[in-house]
Amino acid sequence: MNIMVLTLIIxxxxxxxxxxxxVAWKKTxxxxxxxxAGRKSHPYIMALSYGATFISTAAIVGxxxxxxxxxxGILWLVFLNIILGIFIAFVVFGKRTRKMGHNMSALTFPxxxxxxxxxxxxxxxxxxxxxxxxxxxASVVLIGAARFIEATILIDFNxxxxxxxxxxxVYVMMGGIKGVMYTDALQxxxxxxxxxxxxxxxxxxxxxxxxxxxxxxxxxxxxTSEVTAVGGTGWTSFPSxxxxxxxxxxxxxxxxxxxxxxxxxxxxxxxMTVKSNRELNRAxxxxxxxxxxxxxxxxxxxxxxNVYFFQQTGQLATQVVGGNIDKIIPxxxxxxxxxxxxxxxxxxxxxxxxxxxxxxxxxxxxxxxxDVYETIFKKKGDKSVxxxxxxxxxxxxxxxxxxxxxxxxxxxxxxALFFGICAAAFLSVFICALFWKRTSKWGAISGMLVxxxxxxxxxxxxxxxxxxxxxxVQSLTGKEVLLTSLPWPVIDPIVISVPFAFIVTILVSYxxxxxxxxxxxxxxxxx
Amino acid sequence: MELLGIPDPWxxxxxxxxxxxxxxCVFYGILNWNKGGDDEKKEILEELEWEKKExxxxxxxxxx
Numbered sequence: 001m002n003i004m005v006l007t008l009i010i011x012x013x014x015x016x017x018x019x020x021x022x023v024a025w026k027k028t029x030x031x032x033x034x035x036x037a038g039r040k041s042h043p044y045i046m047a048l049s050y051g052a053t054f055i056s057t058a059a060i061v062g063x064x065x066x067x068x069x070x071x072x073g074i075l076w077l078v079f080l081n082i083i084l085g086i087f088i089a090f091v092v093f094g095k096r097t098r099k100m101g102h103n104m105s106a107l108t109f110p111x112x113x114x115x116x117x118x119x120x121x122x123x124x125x126x127x128x129x130x131x132x133x134x135x136x137x138a139s140v141v142l143i144g145a146a147r148f149i150e151a152t153i154l155i156d157f158n159x160x161x162x163x164x165x166x167x168x169x170v171y172v173m174m175g176g177i178k179g180v181m182y183t184d185a186l187q188x189x190x191x192x193x194x195x196x197x198x199x200x201x202x203x204x205x206x207x208x209x210x211x212x213x214x215x216x217x218x219x220x221x222x223x224t225s226e227v228t229a230v231g232g233t234g235w236t237s238f239p240s241x242x243x244x245x246x247x248x249x250x251x252x253x254x255x256x257x258x259x260x261x262x263x264x265x266x267x268x269x270x271x272m273t274v275k276s277n278r279e280l281n282r283a284x285x286x287x288x289x290x291x292x293x294x295x296x297x298x299x300x301x302x303x304x305x306n307v308y309f310f311q312q313t314g315q316l317a318t319q320v321v322g323g324n325i326d327k328i329i330p331x332x333x334x335x336x337x338x339x340x341x342x343x344x345x346x347x348x349x350x351x352x353x354x355x356x357x358x359x360x361x362x363x364x365x366x367x368x369x370x371d372v373y374e375t376i377f378k379k380k381g382d383k384s385v386x387x388x389x390x391x392x393x394x395x396x397x398x399x400x401x402x403x404x405x406x407x408x409x410x411x412x413x414x415x416a417l418f419f420g421i422c423a424a425a426f427l428s429v430f431i432c433a434l435f436w437k438r439t440s441k442w443g444a445i446s447g448m449l450v451x452x453x454x455x456x457x458x459x460x461x462x463x464x465x466x467x468x469x470x471x472x473v474q475s476l477t478g479k480e481v482l483l484t485s486l487p488w489p490v491i492d493p494i495v496i497s498v499p500f501a502f503i504v505t506i507l508v509s510y511x512x513x514x515x516x517x518x519x520x521x522x523x524x525x526x527x
Numbered sequence: 528m529e530l531l532g533i534p535d536p537w538x539x540x541x542x543x544x545x546x547x548x549x550x551x552c553v554f555y556g557i558l559n560w561n562k563g564g565d566d567e568k569k570e571i572l573e574e575l576e577w578e579k580k581e582x583x584x585x586x587x588x589x590x591x
Contacts, residue, residue: 281560
């Protein structure tokens with residue numbers, strides 16, 4: 001690949017994005033504008049911006065790599081993403097969130113929860129969770145883009161990380177969410193077209209849809225013994241029920257991300273930016289297509305890359321990349337696709353990384369500016385904008401440092417863990433806020449605390465993939481995890497923490513004083 | 528039963544359901560394309576009203 005041509009393409013692309021961001025920045029005047037684009041966004045912009053935020057390099061590179069390892073069973077995640085992440089999220093959650101957010105004049109997700117339960121604690125606690133957990137997700141998104149740069153132009157991974165971080169930091173600090181939403185939509189369009197091309201040309205390369213799948217099925221006898229030992233049965237069949245692979249695929253990958261999406265602060269805040277339910281209805285149209293062609297393509301191509309690699313080298317995808325599954329998609333694109341597409345895909349991934357990262361750090365910045373600073377110091381209005389901007393710069397810095405520290409094959413796991421923490425902390429409170437008027441302030445607070453603490457406990461002490469490398473249990477008990485008998489060490493925290501948080505929220509709500517009817521009526525006005 | 532070269536119903540089932548899911552989203556979007564926009568004007572007016580009140584409150588409280 002010609003570095004000169006690529007640099008030129010990237011510079012032109014950045015100029016266009018910079019221009020769109022600059023125009024948006026000129027229009028950003030008040031604090032309200034900065035936080036929420038003044039609540040008036042076009043449905044196409046909203047849907048593509050939601051989609052571009054939702055689907056990042058983590059989904060394309062990280063989960064595409066997971067598909068290369070686990071096979072097409074991961075398509076359940078596409079199904080959940082479409083039904084829960086788009087349909088239910090927009091039609092059921094989105095409409096209520098929008099209306100309630102409007103009734104309470106809430107601008108951020110923590111503010112939404114805080115106002116709904118009339119609790120400052122909820123607002124800054126939620127702000128703090130976001131501020132501290134988001135860097136994990138932001139850093140794996142950075143890694144996703146940097147891995148592709150590394151494989152494409154063969155520069156050092158660490159330099160690639162730094163370049164990405166600088167681009168994102170400058171671009172978000174300038175525009176706030178309005179800039180973010182417009183550039184997201186532009187980036188969403190580029191991602192959409194790039195991935196459709198990738199899907200069609202991969203199937204074409206492997207002799208059509210059925211032929212490609214059949215060739216993948218034919219690879220089953222070549223599964224390694226390590227894979228069959230943990231429950232792998234092939235790329236076109238589901239892992240054996242109850243095996244470690246089954247639990248990882250179902251609880252961490254499919255449920256963790258598929259359900260976790262409903263409680264994502266950087267996505268929920270999108271609902272508060274639309275001016276009416278009509279925009280949400282229209283956004284469902286685009287959103288469904290977007291999810292099918294973006295992660296859907298990544299998962300299919302990730303699985304099918306095994307056929308290509310086997311035909312070309314006699315090796316499976318995980319073997320070709322030396323075990324680091326984060327490299328499967330980048331290596332496949334650079335080898336199997338025409339060279340010009342590698343350039344386009346570079347832009348596609350750059351778009352995917354920038355759009356998600358910018359929203360992540362934007363949510364992080366506003367959580368520290370508005371939810372923590374304004375709430376604790378009781379300052380109001382435009383004074384929180386500089387704090388939010390400093391918060392954003394700080395967030396990018398943490399993500400960058402974590403990007404240097406994290407190991408290989410981390411993208412999908414990191415994403416799933418972040419989605420899981422959000423689900424544990426916010427899902428029960430968010431659902432109760434929207435649908436159950438009887439939820440009390442103390443019910444919400446205890447649900448949020450119990451969900452978060454259970455999740456952290458499970459991650460640190462029981463869940464093998466995180467507890468073992470952390471080594472806390474090892475130093476205390478000499479064993480890697482507290483519960484060693486299967487399936488406990490392979491069950492994702494989300495399976496334990498979310499039901500637990502729901503039970504606590506409901507029980508404590510019944511045991512404590514119900515919220516005032518007048519206040520509830522104000523929140524639910526027009527719903 | 529095999530479908531599109533995929534032997535396991537648990538896998539091709541997800542493929543088929545994903546396509547159905549997209550169709551649901553597409554049809555829902557088309558059928559409701561123009562619905563739900565009635566409150567828009569009222570809400571924008573309400574928000575302007577709030578902003579005015581907030582400014583007044585700030586003036587009173589902080590003496591700006």
